[in-house]
Amino acid sequence: MTIGDVLIIGGGLHGCSAALHLARRGLKPVILERDWPGRHASGVNAGGVRTLLRDPAEIPLALAARRMWHAIGELVDDDCGYKTVGQVAIAENDAEYDRLKARAGTVRQLGFDHEELIDRAALRSMVPSLARHCVGGLAVREDGFASPYHTSLAFRRKALALGARLFEGAEAERIDRVGENWRIEAGARTFEAPVLVNAAGAWAGEWAARLGDTVSFRHILPMMMVSERVPPLVEPVVIASGRPLSLKQMPNGTVIMGGGYLGFGDLRTGRNRTDFNGLQKSAATVAELFPALRGARIVRSWAGFEGRMADDIPVIGPSAAAPDAFHAFGFSGHGFQLAPIVGRILADLIATGETDLPIRPFSANRFAA
Amino acid sequence: MFRKRRDADRQRVRIVFDGRTIEAEAGATVAAALLCNGVVAFRDPVVSGTSRGPHCMIGACFECLVEIDGTPGQQACLVPVREGMSIGRQAPLPAVAP
Amino acid sequence: MTAFRHDVAVVGAGPAGMAAATAAAELGLDTVLFDEQPAPGGQIYRNVEANRDAGSGLAGLLGDDYGRGRRLAEAFRAGSATYAPGTSVWEIEPDGTVGTLHDGRAALVRARRIVIAAGAMERPVPIAGWTLPGVMTAGAAQTLLKSADAIPDGPVVLAGSGPLHYLVAWQLVSAGAEVCAILDTTPRANTRAALAQLPGALGQLAQIRKGRRWIAGIRAAGVRFVRHVSALAAVGTERLAAVDYEADGRKERIETPLLLLHQGVVPNNQLADSIDCARRWDDVQACWHTQADAWGATSVDTVAVAGDCAGIGGALAAEHRGRLAGIDAAARLGKIDAGTRDRLSREPLAALRRLAGLRRFLDTLYAPAATFLSPRDEVVVCRCEGVTAGDLREVAAHGCMGPNQAKAFTRAGMGPCQGRMCGLTVANVIAGARGRPVADIGAFRVRPPLKPLTVGQLADLEGVGRDIASLDAMPTRPGDGAGDGAGETA
Numbered sequence: 021m022t023i024g025d026v027l028i029i030g031g032g033l034h035g036c037s038a039a040l041h042l043a044r045r046g047l048k049p050v051i052l053e054r055d056w057p058g059r060h061a062s063g064v065n066a067g068g069v070r071t072l073l074r075d076p077a078e079i080p081l082a083l084a085a086r087r088m089w090h091a092i093g094e095l096v097d098d099d100c101g102y103k104t105v106g107q108v109a110i111a112e113n114d115a116e117y118d119r120l121k122a123r124a125g126t127v128r129q130l131g132f133d134h135e136e137l138i139d140r141a142a143l144r145s146m147v148p149s150l151a152r153h154c155v156g157g158l159a160v161r162e163d164g165f166a167s168p169y170h171t172s173l174a175f176r177r178k179a180l181a182l183g184a185r186l187f188e189g190a191e192a193e194r195i196d197r198v199g200e201n202w203r204i205e206a207g208a209r210t211f212e213a214p215v216l217v218n219a220a221g222a223w224a225g226e227w228a229a230r231l232g233d234t235v236s237f238r239h240i241l242p243m244m245m246v247s248e249r250v251p252p253l254v255e256p257v258v259i260a261s262g263r264p265l266s267l268k269q270m271p272n273g274t275v276i277m278g279g280g281y282l283g284f285g286d287l288r289t290g291r292n293r294t295d296f297n298g299l300q301k302s303a304a305t306v307a308e309l310f311p312a313l314r315g316a317r318i319v320r321s322w323a324g325f326e327g328r329m330a331d332d333i334p335v336i337g338p339s340a341a342a343p344d345a346f347h348a349f350g351f352s353g354h355g356f357q358l359a360p361i362v363g364r365i366l367a368d369l370i371a372t373g374e375t376d377l378p379i380r381p382f383s384a385n386r387f388a389a
Numbered sequence: 390m391f392r393k394r395r396d397a398d399r400q401r402v403r404i405v406f407d408g409r410t411i412e413a414e415a416g417a418t419v420a421a422a423l424l425c426n427g428v429v430a431f432r433d434p435v436v437s438g439t440s441r442g443p444h445c446m447i448g449a450c451f452e453c454l455v456e457i458d459g460t461p462g463q464q465a466c467l468v469p470v471r472e473g474m475s476i477g478r479q480a481p482l483p484a485v486a487p
Numbered sequence: 488m489t490a491f492r493h494d495v496a497v498v499g500a501g502p503a504g505m506a507a508a509t510a511a512a513e514l515g516l517d518t519v520l521f522d523e524q525p526a527p528g529g530q531i532y533r534n535v536e537a538n539r540d541a542g543s544g545l546a547g548l549l550g551d552d553y554g555r556g557r558r559l560a561e562a563f564r565a566g567s568a569t570y571a572p573g574t575s576v577w578e579i580e581p582d583g584t585v586g587t588l589h590d591g592r593a594a595l596v597r598a599r600r601i602v603i604a605a606g607a608m609e610r611p612v613p614i615a616g617w618t619l620p621g622v623m624t625a626g627a628a629q630t631l632l633k634s635a636d637a638i639p640d641g642p643v644v645l646a647g648s649g650p651l652h653y654l655v656a657w658q659l660v661s662a663g664a665e666v667c668a669i670l671d672t673t674p675r676a677n678t679r680a681a682l683a684q685l686p687g688a689l690g691q692l693a694q695i696r697k698g699r700r701w702i703a704g705i706r707a708a709g710v711r712f713v714r715h716v717s718a719l720a721a722v723g724t725e726r727l728a729a730v731d732y733e734a735d736g737r738k739e740r741i742e743t744p745l746l747l748l749h750q751g752v753v754p755n756n757q758l759a760d761s762i763d764c765a766r767r768w769d770d771v772q773a774c775w776h777t778q779a780d781a782w783g784a785t786s787v788d789t790v791a792v793a794g795d796c797a798g799i800g801g802a803l804a805a806e807h808r809g810r811l812a813g814i815d816a817a818a819r820l821g822k823i824d825a826g827t828r829d830r831l832s833r834e835p836l837a838a839l840r841r842l843a844g845l846r847r848f849l850d851t852l853y854a855p856a857a858t859f860l861s862p863r864d865e866v867v868v869c870r871c872e873g874v875t876a877g878d879l880r881e882v883a884a885h886g887c888m889g890p891n892q893a894k895a896f897t898r899a900g901m902g903p904c905q906g907r908m909c910g911l912t913v914a915n916v917i918a919g920a921r922g923r924p925v926a927d928i929g930a931f932r933v934r935p936p937l938k939p940l941t942v943g944q945l946a947d948l949e950g951v952g953r954d955i956a957s958l959d960a961m962p963t964r965p966g967d968g969a970g971d972g973a974g975e976t977a
């Protein structure tokens with residue numbers, strides 16, 4: 021039997037980030053990972069580090085995470101491929117522009133000033149290769165992107181260096197409360213600790229249910245595709261505001277396209293597939309917005325398992341039903357950026373019972389009513 | 390690099406490689422035509438190193454990529470020659486205009 | 488959802504694909520055959536129709552087996568199967584969807600059953616300098632002979648092992664090429680091991696004799712034939728200048744502008760892998776085999792494999808395996824009953840049994856030497872991205888467990904060839920570094936499109952039909968616990 025202070029189900033970024041922050045506080049976390057860290061959402065996502073267009077509830081966390089991204093080397097001794105290149109949501113017509121303008125107003129009223137409304141000329145100078153019909157946008161120049169797999173490994177490595185233990189190929193199957201402890205069986209192995217963290221990504225809904233929490237959750241498979249290397253064409257991350265699209269060009273020249281269309285997957289086997297009926301739509305959008313990319317060749321597409329809540333914001337914090345159990349899941353397609361801060365929040369909650377960030381909107385019992 | 394064993398009675402077409410007009414047998418692939426006209430290096434690689442040329446000739450290795458009539462990234466070993474076809478050496482980062 | 492357009496879609500017009508399509512069409516199925524090449528034949532019978540009346544002894548050089556291909560092509564053409572040449576298949580799906588690219592236009596079509604007959608490719612031979620222009624494969628030279636009646640224009644060295652190595656050497660010598668040397672890398676130990684398999688192969692003595700005849704022909708022409716070559720390197724700066732080799736402890740250099748490498752062939756199993764058809768590692772052939780029953784049916788209901796793409800069996804076997812897949816398709820789609828299927832299958836099944844013994848003998852005799860499976864640190868493994876064996880060993884030392892992690896970490900397998908040229912080597916190198924069998928290490932997950940498509944081609948994709956799910960359009964149901972498939976989008 022392996023005994024620790026905290027058992028973490030899931031070795032994705034959120035599991036590893038929680039482990040890292042717990043270990044910094046001197047606790048002994050044990051991570052159980054059914055495959056390997058970065059195999060699922062954390063390693064295959066689009067790498068967008070975005071505070072732009074966040075749900076108002078997420079803004080304080082996203083801004084706190086952004087400060088950590090800007091100094092990510094201090095946290096994990098690795099640059100994670102992070103680049104501050106800005107992110108911009110584009111308006112393709114006046115109606116979309118008006119919506120972005122209204123959004124900018126709302127955010128300012130909440131007391132935040134990170135989102136900047138930009139006009140046609142400013143948009144053009146930010147993204148010269150963008151189709152001419154775009155009328156303006158909403159930008160955050162301090163946003164950027166990182167390399168997802170690289171980041172997953174960096175968090176894993178740092179957590180382990182600080183004393184966390186990781187069991188790969190260890191799928192948590194059974195959970196029991198034994199005295200004051202949680203006991204998990206994974207294959208032939210048994211693990212015990214007084215505290216549990218559910219960071220099981222697309223599989224987390226099941227664990228929440230087992231702990232007695234009623235949440236509105238489902239798993240989804242966002243898809244991505246990538247081109248061969250092409251000459252420099254677009255610097256910031258570009259997202260469309262009226263239809264699904266996110267697009268960025270990596271330093272090596274490849275262009276990563278995705279945002280919104282979903283593939284297929286089987287939670288049990290962990291296998292998944294893309295759907296070219298959806299990728300066609302993404303490609304059509306890319307071709308319209310970046311005419312110069314029509315000739316770029318797509319060499320790969322993929323999908324990743326992700327958890328999605330009905331209200332599109334995650335569950336972060338204690339279980340409403342079980343003692344000494346904490347959740348971090350349901351990031352609904354935008355949890356990569358939040359990983360550095362959410363791990364810290366969990367470590368704060370576990371070590372001290374409180375945190376300095378407003379997490380009430382993310383409570384596990386918000387769906388119960 | 391390669392030569393025809395003998396001049397077949399097949400029809401011939403003219404193609405242009407990097408500005409030079411060369412003759413090829415109708416039905417031959419672009420790669421075969423270039424190899425039979427002394428061209429070995431087809432493109433500059435993306436990763437550092439020397440030029441690349443055809444390796445497998447069956448569409449697996451993607452080393453024989455060339456630009457054909459303005460479209461980069463064509464597998465020369467799969468595309469048959471056509472009269473007047475214009476072929477260019479492929480740059481490390483092919484232009485992406487449509 | 489895209490409507491069914493065909494009963495059977497066959498991918499590949501080699502012996503397996505032609506036989507499958509011919510049989511399926513004959514038994515009443517609406518059959519379509521997609522192939523990348525402009526004419527039927529596949530690799531082995533490439534250009535078989537045009538070379539029918541090729542003068543200049545080309546037909547003689549290509550041999551009687553090539554004549555067999557002509558008859559197959561004739562039968563295929565005479566049948567009712569639709570032939571779609573010049574068409575790349577870049578995607579298949581378990582529901583029978585096939586993604587095609589023809590003349591710059593991409594489309595999705597759907598069939599009730601898919602028969603993958605994508606053939607084999609030569610095993611990539613990673614040696615120092617193998618990315619230099621002027622380093623090609625033996626098969627590449629043969630392709631040029633068959634498709635363009637062209638031979639090397641100047642000195643050439645062939646280095647490797649296996650039937651195709653000797654055949655091409657013999658063909659080039661006979662065709663009048665200036666072959667300076669044949670470097671034979673067959674390990675000494677293989678001969679001993681193969682002797683044990685010889686009895687099983689005796690039924691196919693004629694095939695074995697053919698091989699001896701090629702080697703004798705090469706020697707009779709006075710071409711240098713060096714045995715037991717244990718190390719190879721291509722040397723040059725802008726293009727190949729020479730080949731360095733080591734045999735029996737002696738190091739030598741031969742100057743040559745052209746080096747042809749060959750270490751046998753391996754299945755082209757990207758399509759089957761892309762839809763997760765079950766596979767197993769074959770130790771003797773040192774490659775993955777798609778698991779299939781006697782008719783080629785895979786673990787995916789709607790999909791069969793035929794010919795070398797499922798495991799190397801050679802051209803004759805491929806033809807029988809193709810026929811079986813075609814017959815089975817007819818049975819599965821209700822054109823014939825089980826009894827008829829079994830009756831029609833008797834002869835090809837028996838033929839396959841006869842060929843199996845020879846295969847084992849050849850596989851054992853020509854098993855590649857370890858150095859070609861897992862090369863030294865400085866050798867480039869992934870040609871597209873310039874990743875060396877040393878790079879892979881380094882990430883393995885840092886805890887990288889398998890090819891997919893190595894891919895994410897080093898970009899090996901992420902270039903335009905999509906891992907075709909490095910997949911096996913990456914798995915072998917990591918297996919070696921981790922001290923585990925390759926079977927446990929696994930393989931690259933294959934990600935479509937299997938042939939690159941431009942953004943424009945995908946944007947204009949024809950045949951899109953299925954309702955698609957998007958983040959915006961997707962309803963989330965309250966209280967929906969996952970894990971029971973309730974959240975499935977398919």
Ligand SMILES: Cc1cc2nc3c(=O)[nH]c(=O)nc-3n(C[C@H](O)[C@H](O)[C@H](O)COP(=O)(O)OP(=O)(O)OC[C@H]3O[C@@H](n4cnc5c(N)ncnc54)[C@H](O)[C@@H]3O)c2cc1C
Pocket residue numbers: 029030031032033034035052053054055056057058059060061062063064065066067068069070190191192193219220221222223224241242243244278323324325326348349351352353354355356357358
């Ligand atoms: C294609 C795609 C693009 C995305 N793009 C972005 C983006 O640009 N920006 C952004 O901020 N976010 C993005 N996201 C979202 C982001 O990737 C996720 O929100 C985030 O990575 C979630 O991290 P995680 O650790 O919770 O999940 P995961 O990385 O999925 O980790 C969960 C882990 O739990 C393991 N596990 C599950 N069950 C068990 C069990 N029983 N026992 C042991 N282990 C178990 C799994 O194997 C998995 O490794 C994207 C997601 C996808 C899929």
